[in-house]
Amino acid sequence: MAEVxxxxxxxxxxxxxxRVLTPRTWTLHQSRWALELLDGLPDGPVLELCSGAGQIGLxxxxxxxxxxxxxxxxxxxxxxxxxxxxxxxVDDRVEMRVRPLQRALDADERFPLILADPPxxxxxxxxxxxxxxxxxxxxxxGGGLDVAxxxxxxxxxxLAANGRALVQLGSVDQAGALAAEIDDAGLRVMEVRTFDxxxxxxxxAR
Numbered sequence: 001m002a003e004v005x006x007x008x009x010x011x012x013x014x015x016x017x018x019r020v021l022t023p024r025t026w027t028l029h030q031s032r033w034a035l036e037l038l039d040g041l042p043d044g045p046v047l048e049l050c051s052g053a054g055q056i057g058l059x060x061x062x063x064x065x066x067x068x069x070x071x072x073x074x075x076x077x078x079x080x081x082x083x084x085x086x087x088x089x090v091d092d093r094v095e096m097r098v099r100p101l102q103r104a105l106d107a108d109e110r111f112p113l114i115l116a117d118p119p120x121x122x123x124x125x126x127x128x129x130x131x132x133x134x135x136x137x138x139x140x141x142g143g144g145l146d147v148a149x150x151x152x153x154x155x156x157x158x159l160a161a162n163g164r165a166l167v168q169l170g171s172v173d174q175a176g177a178l179a180a181e182i183d184d185a186g187l188r189v190m191e192v193r194t195f196d197x198x199x200x201x202x203x204x205a206r
Contacts, residue, residue, distance in 0.1 A: 010059035012088050019076045021136035023055045026198045030115060030166055031059035033193075033201060037164050038064055038113060044160060045069055047111040049101060049151050050118045052136065054081030054094075057115055061090045068094045069111070071104040074135060101150045110160040118147035120170040120199075145174060149181050155204065156185025164190075165204040175202050 002017035009023045010031055016022060034046070038060070048057035051070035058081075061068040068090070070081050078098040085094040097104045121129065121137040122144035129137055140146025148169060155165045165187070169175055175192055182189060182204065191203040 007055075009055045010062075012055065012058055012062060012084070014053055014055040014058075014080075014084050015087065016053045016080055017076075018131075019133055020053050020074070020080055021132055023053065024198070026195045027056055027117070027168065028059065029193070029195060030117070030168055030201055031056050031063075033203075034060045034113060034115060034166055035063045037166070037203075038066070041112040041164060042160060042162060044110065044112045047071070047105075047114045047158065049104075049114065049116040049154060050147065051081055051096075052077050052117065054084045054096075056117060058084055058088050058090065058094070060113075060115070061085070061093055062088050066093070069097065070094065071097045071099065071101060073098065073100050077136075101147075101154050105154065105158055107157075109158055110163070111158055112160045112163040114155050114159055114163070114165040116148070116151040116155065116165065116167045118151050118168070120144045120148060120168075120174060143174070143177060144170065145177060148174070148178060152178065152181045152185045152187070156187060159187070159204075159206065161206065163205070167202045167204060169200050169202060172200055175200055 045067035085091040120139040123141040187204045
């Protein structure tokens with residue numbers, strides 16, 4: 001049986017085990033940036049794609065009165081998102097959808113803010129991170145951007161007018177490699193923030 005551990009994240013206690021990616025402290029910047037953005041965005045729920053144990057979106061939910069829709073294909077991660085929502089006292093405003101990205105949303109659903117936390121390690125390098133579950137970090141072969149591309153398609157279809165999206169990636173080079181997909185989705189890059197060698201956050205708008 002997997003041993004449940006907890007990590008403090010943005011004032012919340014996040015439960016997880018070795019089958020789920022341990023929360024990275026630097027990714028709290030995504031939650032905080034999201035909260036800053038929400039002050040100027042239209043009403044409506046927040047969407048988080050590839051939510052894992054839920055920590056990034058749950059910090060946002062705890063800091064607002066908005067509803068949060070989380071999407072992840074992993075049922076173990078989904079159960080942790082739901083239990084962590086209870087721990088955070090926001091379970092009445094959190095909906096978990098355990099589905100592939102392309103089947104997670106109805107055609108008419110729109111969100112003023114979309115968070116995306118896709119796995120972005122290139123498949124040939126996942127062995128360098130034995131402490132991490134492969135499914136949580138494997139972004140596909142040849143650059144690790146397969147899931148990120150799926151996220152961009154979803155964002156392009158479901159981002160509300162005047163909305164914003166925050167996408168987590170591994171490097172500025174990865175962000176540049178997605179330029180065509182960003183354009184195809186009808187999106188534009190507004191800002192890229194780097195966090196040493198830990199990762200980058202890309203702010204997108206229409």
